[in-house]
Amino acid sequence: MDSKLNKVGDFYELDVGQDLAQSKYFNEDLAPTKVKERTWSKFNIAALWVGMSICVPTYTLGGVLTAYFGLSVTEALFTILVANIVVLIPLTLNAFAGTKYGVPFPVLLRSSFGILGSNVPCLIRGLVACGWFGIQTMFGGLAIHLMLSELSDGWASLGSVGEVFGFFIFWALNIGVVLKGAESIKWLETLSAPLLLLVGLGLMLWASDKVSYTELLATPASRPADAGFASYFFAGLTAMVGFWATLSLNIPDFSRYAKSQKDQVVGQIIGLPLTMFFFAALGVVLTAASTTLFGQTISDPITLIGQIDSPFWVFVAMVLIVIATLSTNTAANVVSPTNDFQNIAPKQINHTKGVLLTGVIGILLMSWELIKKMGWVESDVSVEAMYSNWLLGYSSLLGPIAGIMIVDYFIVKKQQLDIVALYKENAYPAINVAGFVAFFVPVLLTIIAITFDVMTWFYNYGWFTGVASGAVIYYLVSQFQPQPVMRTSGFKKA
Numbered sequence: 001m002d003s004k005l006n007k008v009g010d011f012y013e014l015d016v017g018q019d020l021a022q023s024k025y026f027n028e029d030l031a032p033t034k035v036k037e038r039t040w041s042k043f044n045i046a047a048l049w050v051g052m053s054i055c056v057p058t059y060t061l062g063g064v065l066t067a068y069f070g071l072s073v074t075e076a077l078f079t080i081l082v083a084n085i086v087v088l089i090p091l092t093l094n095a096f097a098g099t100k101y102g103v104p105f106p107v108l109l110r111s112s113f114g115i116l117g118s119n120v121p122c123l124i125r126g127l128v129a130c131g132w133f134g135i136q137t138m139f140g141g142l143a144i145h146l147m148l149s150e151l152s153d154g155w156a157s158l159g160s161v162g163e164v165f166g167f168f169i170f171w172a173l174n175i176g177v178v179l180k181g182a183e184s185i186k187w188l189e190t191l192s193a194p195l196l197l198l199v200g201l202g203l204m205l206w207a208s209d210k211v212s213y214t215e216l217l218a219t220p221a222s223r224p225a226d227a228g229f230a231s232y233f234f235a236g237l238t239a240m241v242g243f244w245a246t247l248s249l250n251i252p253d254f255s256r257y258a259k260s261q262k263d264q265v266v267g268q269i270i271g272l273p274l275t276m277f278f279f280a281a282l283g284v285v286l287t288a289a290s291t292t293l294f295g296q297t298i299s300d301p302i303t304l305i306g307q308i309d310s311p312f313w314v315f316v317a318m319v320l321i322v323i324a325t326l327s328t329n330t331a332a333n334v335v336s337p338t339n340d341f342q343n344i345a346p347k348q349i350n351h352t353k354g355v356l357l358t359g360v361i362g363i364l365l366m367s368w369e370l371i372k373k374m375g376w377v378e379s380d381v382s383v384e385a386m387y388s389n390w391l392l393g394y395s396s397l398l399g400p401i402a403g404i405m406i407v408d409y410f411i412v413k414k415q416q417l418d419i420v421a422l423y424k425e426n427a428y429p430a431i432n433v434a435g436f437v438a439f440f441v442p443v444l445l446t447i448i449a450i451t452f453d454v455m456t457w458f459y460n461y462g463w464f465t466g467v468a469s470g471a472v473i474y475y476l477v478s479q480f481q482p483q484p485v486m487r488t489s490g491f492k493k494a
Helices: 041-054 061-068 075-103 103-112 120-151 160-179 182-207 213-217 229-243 259-271 273-294 301-306 311-346 351-365 367-373 383-413 431-451 456-460 460-480
Strands: 004-008 011-015 491-493
Touching: 004 120, 011 075, 011 491, 041 259, 041 273, 041 311, 061 229, 061 273, 075 103, 075 213, 075 229, 075 273, 075 383, 103 182, 103 311, 103 367, 103 383, 103 431, 120 160, 120 301, 120 311, 120 351, 120 383, 120 431, 160 182, 160 311, 160 351, 160 367, 182 273, 182 311, 182 431, 213 273, 229 456, 229 460, 259 273, 273 301, 301 311, 311 351, 367 383, 383 431, 431 456, 431 460, 456 460
Parallel strands: 004 491
Antiparallel strands: 004 011
């Protein structure tokens, strides 16, 4: 019996037949979600974004914009808010297909890059996530080390070796949550979101008598006095949009569990911009307060908390940082590569193997830092800092993929996908030429801009130029190649 796509209300549900069961491009983990699996309400999706947004990198964003992008505190917070409103556009648009058809990110990419070609953008996205997974696991491991150090002098005496042990404890927590599937992630995010928000509000109130908000917001910009605001603003805006450039691609991995399109749209609007703005503002306030409290500027929350002369509060704070980092890391940095690696060989790599592969690559990418902490080598090179800088720049190259996906689904395919064909050979091309031309042309222009110092605006505003050029080129090239014939005879209403 062949597979059939059934229309159930506003959704489509796939009845898997022998043709897909035997296809080398299909497995149960990459299959469209069933209607009964679509349990995520707008509040669950909002909680997902709260859990992902409250993390150490978000805390430092305000400081990054003031120190490196020449913005004042007020300008920096405004930039963060605008950036997260902007990134909502590709997030909500790319989520539509996941919600309608229940397909994950790699399967959706097969439409715009081809059945085999989808592996290229998948691996680009997946390796970025593995890099961030390693970095966030290092943060979480440090928090676990400091937490256990408050309970045991023996553990505290381990020093940096204890941080390595903490890394692997935190690594195991992440892997364990994702191995249990989407429901465990949903409950982790839903339970941690209100707790993290309450803690953030509490910290903001605690700092209110230790820093003058009026003076803080009036802090002048560090750029030259005669420099205009616009160029600094747009450079900072590009960097901040790039912060969630990765999730704007693989959001179907989560929207496929949404109860409705309204739930995924409203949930993202509620959860993302205000949380990012609030937690970045908290970072600015507490960094300013650190000067009054400790006589030095401390922009890292883990280091800041470590200065508190109270074992109880340090322990509690580290528990909360572990929860915050766990809720960010599992959703943002493990789910996507797990699906991306499965897409390479669905019959050989299932969900469990994809999760473990992600974990192993995360360890390998941070191996130099771990070896340093063990005291086996001495080096001033910080792999953690190097990856952070490199990954933020690398994320801007993901812009063309976002533009390609949006144009393919909404304009070229007119929101109609042949879901059965996406798991088989021949119906969709193995390599979609339009997708690769639209991706590599912006990348080539970016490399030229960096190498020869020409068209520097193309690199400086990389995410925006990437999305726009990728979208336009994909549309134009698509007009010169035949599109797959969309089968409708396989559809039936349930």
